[in-house]
Amino acid sequence: MYCPKITYCFSDDDIRTLNERIKVIANNYNDDQTGWFEVDQEQHLVFIDDLDNMYTINLRGRFWKNDDPEFDLDFVTLEKDGVSFSFDVNIFDDHI
Numbered sequence: 001m002y003c004p005k006i007t008y009c010f011s012d013d014d015i016r017t018l019n020e021r022i023k024v025i026a027n028n029y030n031d032d033q034t035g036w037f038e039v040d041q042e043q044h045l046v047f048i049d050d051l052d053n054m055y056t057i058n059l060r061g062r063f064w065k066n067d068d069p070e071f072d073l074d075f076v077t078l079e080k081d082g083v084s085f086s087f088d089v090n091i092f093d094d095h096i
Contacts, residue, residue, distance in 0.1 A: 035063035069096040
């Protein structure tokens with residue numbers, strides 16, 4: 001088995017745009033009772049970077065309380081052509 005290491009850089013604008021997309025997802029996909037929100041390949045939500053590459057968004061998080069605009073992210077990944085890019089969730093703003 002050969003596992004090449006892939007390095008890809010997302011621009012600051014990409015991260016800002018992805019962060020705004022995450023906020024919209026959190027606002028629209030959260031469960032009213034539990035506050036959990038999760039998006040996977042079934043919803044097929046996409047993110048397009050500055051170079052016009054299209055990625056499928058996978059993420060999970062939870063609001064603190066139903067009436068509180070702050071949330072925690074469990075994970076965020078972008079997938080393209082079988083390659084998954086995982087992000088440190090601390091780079092994203094967790095306040096809507």
